Amino acid sequence: MVNLAVKIKDLELKNPVMTASGTSGFGEELADFYDVDKLGAILLKGTTLRNRDGNPYPRMAETASGMLNAVGLQNKGIDYFIENIYPRIKDYNTPLIVNVNGSTIEEYIEVTQRVNELDKIPAIELNISCPNVKEGGMLFGTSCASAETVTREVRKAYSKTLIVKLSPNVTDIAEIARAVESEGADSVSLVNTFLGMAIDAEKRIPLLSTITGGLSGPAIKPIALRMVWQVSRAVKIPVIGMGGIMNATDAIEFFLAGATAIQVGTAIFRDPFTPLQIIDGLEDYLNRHQIDDICKLVGALKY
Amino acid sequence: MPSNRIRMKKNVGEFTIVSNSALNNTNYHICLQSDIGLPDIAPGQFTNVDIPNNKDIFLRRPFSFFDVDYEKKTVSLLVKILGRGSKSLTELKVGSKLNLVYPLGRGFTIPDKNDKVLAVGGGSGVAPILQLAKTAGSSPGQMHIAIGARSAEDHISIADYLQFAQFYFTTEDGSLGEKGFVTDHPIFHDLTQYNRIYACGPLPMMKAIAARAKEAEIFCEVSLENLMACGFGVCLCCIEPTVKGNLCVCTDGPVFNIKDLKW
Ligand SMILES: Cc1cc2nc3c(=O)[nH]c(=O)nc-3n(C[C@H](O)[C@H](O)[C@H](O)COP(=O)(O)OP(=O)(O)OC[C@H]3O[C@@H](n4cnc5c(N)ncnc54)[C@H](O)[C@@H]3O)c2cc1C
Ligand SMILES: Cc1cc2nc3c(=O)[nH]c(=O)nc-3n(C[C@H](O)[C@H](O)[C@H](O)COP(=O)(O)O)c2cc1C
Ligand code: FES
Numbered sequence A: 001m002v003n004l005a006v007k008i009k010d011l012e013l014k015n016p017v018m019t020a021s022g023t024s025g026f027g028e029e030l031a032d033f034y035d036v037d038k039l040g041a042i043l044l045k046g047t048t049l050r051n052r053d054g055n056p057y058p059r060m061a062e063t064a065s066g067m068l069n070a071v072g073l074q075n076k077g078i079d080y081f082i083e084n085i086y087p088r089i090k091d092y093n094t095p096l097i098v099n100v101n102g103s104t105i106e107e108y109i110e111v112t113q114r115v116n117e118l119d120k121i122p123a124i125e126l127n128i129s130c131p132n133v134k135e136g137g138m139l140f141g142t143s144c145a146s147a148e149t150v151t152r153e154v155r156k157a158y159s160k161t162l163i164v165k166l167s168p169n170v171t172d173i174a175e176i177a178r179a180v181e182s183e184g185a186d187s188v189s190l191v192n193t194f195l196g197m198a199i200d201a202e203k204r205i206p207l208l209s210t211i212t213g214g215l216s217g218p219a220i221k222p223i224a225l226r227m228v229w230q231v232s233r234a235v236k237i238p239v240i241g242m243g244g245i246m247n248a249t250d251a252i253e254f255f256l257a258g259a260t261a262i263q264v265g266t267a268i269f270r271d272p273f274t275p276l277q278i279i280d281g282l283e284d285y286l287n288r289h290q291i292d293d294i295c296k297l298v299g300a301l302k303y
Numbered sequence B: 001m002p003s004n005r006i007r008m009k010k011n012v013g014e015f016t017i018v019s020n021s022a023l024n025n026t027n028y029h030i031c032l033q034s035d036i037g038l039p040d041i042a043p044g045q046f047t048n049v050d051i052p053n054n055k056d057i058f059l060r061r062p063f064s065f066f067d068v069d070y071e072k073k074t075v076s077l078l079v080k081i082l083g084r085g086s087k088s089l090t091e092l093k094v095g096s097k098l099n100l101v102y103p104l105g106r107g108f109t110i111p112d113k114n115d116k117v118l119a120v121g122g123g124s125g126v127a128p129i130l131q132l133a134k135t136a137g138s139s140p141g142q143m144h145i146a147i148g149a150r151s152a153e154d155h156i157s158i159a160d161y162l163q164f165a166q167f168y169f170t171t172e173d174g175s176l177g178e179k180g181f182v183t184d185h186p187i188f189h190d191l192t193q194y195n196r197i198y199a200c201g202p203l204p205m206m207k208a209i210a211a212r213a214k215e216a217e218i219f220c221e222v223s224l225e226n227l228m229a230c231g232f233g234v235c236l237c238c239i240e241p242t243v244k245g246n247l248c249v250c251t252d253g254p255v256f257n258i259k260d261l262k263w
Helices: A078-089 A105-116 A137-141 A144-157 A173-182 A218-234 A248-256 A274-288 B084-090 B123-136 B203-215
Strands: A006-008 A011-013 A017-019 A041-043 A060-063 A066-069 A096-100 A123-127 A161-165 A187-190 A194-197 A212-216 A239-241 A261-264 B011-022 B027-034 B046-049 B061-064 B067-069 B074-080 B097-104 B117-122 B143-149 B166-171 B196-200 B219-223 B239-242 B245-248 B255-257
Touching: A017 A274, A066 A218, A078 A105, A096 A105, A105 A123, A105 A144, A123 A144, A137 A144, A144 A161, A144 A173, A173 A187, A173 A218, A187 A218, A212 A218, A218 A239, A218 A248, A248 A261, A248 A274, A261 A274, B027 B084, B046 B074, B061 B074, B061 B084, B061 B123, B067 B123, B074 B084, B074 B123, B117 B123, B117 B203, B123 B143, B123 B196, B196 B203, B203 B219
Parallel strands: A017 A041, A017 A261, A041 A096, A096 A123, A123 A161, A161 A187, A187 A239, A239 A261, B117 B143, B117 B196, B143 B166, B196 B219
Antiparallel strands: A006 A011, A060 A066, A066 A212, A194 A212, B011 B027, B011 B097, B027 B074, B046 B061, B046 B097, B067 B074, B219 B255, B239 B245
16 A cells, blocks of 8 residues: 655645645536545635636637636636635635635735635645736746735635645746745645647738636646746755646656645546546556655655 | 446546448438437437547547437437548547547437427537437427538438428528528418527527527527537637627537527
C-alpha cells in the first residue's frame, strides 16, 4: 500500500488530485459520470459577490494542443451558491473549495466572510489571476503590492486554509508567490490561464468575443512546470501545480518540480474520468518505483 | 436482476464502427456498436466524439444521435463534412474504435398521438428530426417533415421513415422538390393546421421558422449547435442568452422552446 494522502495546512486530502476551478462545475456534473468522493478535492466554479453573466458568445476557441476561453466568471453570486447549490453538494465526502473572485478588495472580503461560515468548505482559493474580466481579477495578481494587499485583507477575514491562485502573466511569478506568502497565504496554486488570442484569417475576425482570452491545456504545460519549479524553490508553503496535466506522467512531473498536489482542468473536457485515471496512475508509479509515500516525490527532481 | 443498461447518467465509452458510408456528397452515416448496453437516448440528445488519428484536433466534436438500436446496442450518427474533425470521422475504417461521451443534453418534447406536427430539418439537422418521428411512432397524417438541402445529391434516403411521416422536399437549385429554402415551401403558407413545430438545421433556417411559429403562436422547439468544449456543463463555453439568463446549450439544451430564446 502506498500513501497518497497529503496535507495543505489544515486541509487534508485523501489524494493529491483535485479538479480545477471552472473546469468541474460544482462537482455535480462530474457526479453524473462517477463517484466524486474519489477525488482529492473539488475546486468549485469561480464565485463573485453578485451575479455575473460572463462574456458574450463565442467564448471558446480550439488552438494547437489546447484552447482559449473567455468565460468571464459567469456565476450567480455567493448568496445563490449558499442557498441553492451548497445544500445539494455539501455532503460529498471530498473537500469542496470555493474559488473566490472580486473586482474590488471589499468584494473579495465579503465573499470570503460568507464562505467562512460554511462548515463543509475547509478552504478557499483566492483567484487573483482571472484574465477574462475587465476589473479586478488578474490585475490583483500582476503586481506584488496589490497581491499583498488583497491577501492580507482576506487573511484577516478567513480562519481556514487560504490558497492564493497565481497568474502566469507576470515577469517574475516567484516574487508574487513570496509576496502572498509573507501576507499569510497557506498555499499557492498555479497556473491560471495565459493571455492569448486566436484569429480567423479568412474572415479577418477574432475567434473570441473579447478578442483575447485565457490559454489552457497541454500547450502551456512546459511553462506551467517551469513556474511551479521556480515558485516551489522560492516559498516554504505548499505549492499546488496545474497547467496542461493530461495524465499521470504529467502529474508526476509537477510533483518532481515541487508541487505537493495538482489540479486537472482542461483535460476534463476531453475526458471527465482523467482525474481518476491520474489517481490510479500515481499509485502504479509509486509501486513501480518502490516509493511508499507521494510526499517523497515532491521536489525530488535529480539534477 | 442483472441489467445490460448502464448505471450512471452519463458515460464515456468505446464503440466499434460497424459501418461508415457516404450517403451523398456531404453526409456520412456512421454506425457504432457498444460493448455494453445502451442507456435510454432521446431524440435531440447528442454525444461528444473523440476524433482519433488527428493531432491537430484537441477537443471532442458534438454530434446528434441519428438512430438507436437497443437490441443490437448500436447508435448511428449523420456526419456532415464541415472541417477537419468531421472529415477525419468519415475516413475511419469499419472495426476501428471511437470514444464517446454520452448521452448528453435534453432532447425534444415527444409529441403525442393527438398532436399535429411540422418538423423541419436542414443539412445534418435531419438526423434528430427523423429520430423524433420514429420515437414518437407518429403517422404520415399526423407528422409532416420538411427537409431542405442545397441540391438533390445532398438529400438522404428517408425510405425507412415513410411510415412515420409525410415528407416534403426543397432544394436551392430546384433539383428535387420545391426550389428555394425550406421555409419557402408552400407548407409554410398555412401553419394553423399544426400545434407543434420542431426545427433542426442552420441557424438562419431555425430563426426563420421560429419567427413564423411565434407569429402563428404555435409551440416550437429548435435544436442549437453552439460551439462546445466539454458537452456536459462544466466549461460554460456553449452559452445561449435566454429569458432565464445565459444557459448552457449542452445541458439546458440543445433543444430549446423558442419562447425562452431571445430571437
Ligand atoms: C448539439 C450538437 C449537435 C450536432 N449534431 C450534428 C450532427 O448530427 N451532424 C453533423 O454533421 N454536425 C452536427 N453538429 C455540428 C458539428 O459538431 C460540427 O460540424 C463539428 O464540430 C465541426 O467540426 P470540424 O472539426 O469538422 O470543423 P472545424 O475544423 O472545427 O471547423 C470548421 C469551420 O466551421 C466552424 N464551426 C465548427 N463547428 C461549428 C459550430 N458548431 N457552429 C458554428 N460554426 C462551427 C469553425 O469555426 C470553422 O470555421 C452538432 C453540433 C452540436 C453542438
Ligand atoms: C473554461 C475555463 C474556465 C475557467 N474558470 C476559472 C475560474 O473560474 N477560476 C479560476 O481560478 N480558474 C479558472 N480557469 C483556469 C483553470 O482552473 C486552470 O488554472 C487553467 O485552465 C490551467 O490548467 P489546465 O491547463 O489543466 O486547464 C478556467 C479555465 C477554463 C479552461
Ligand atoms: S460545452 Fe461546456 S458547458 Fe456546454
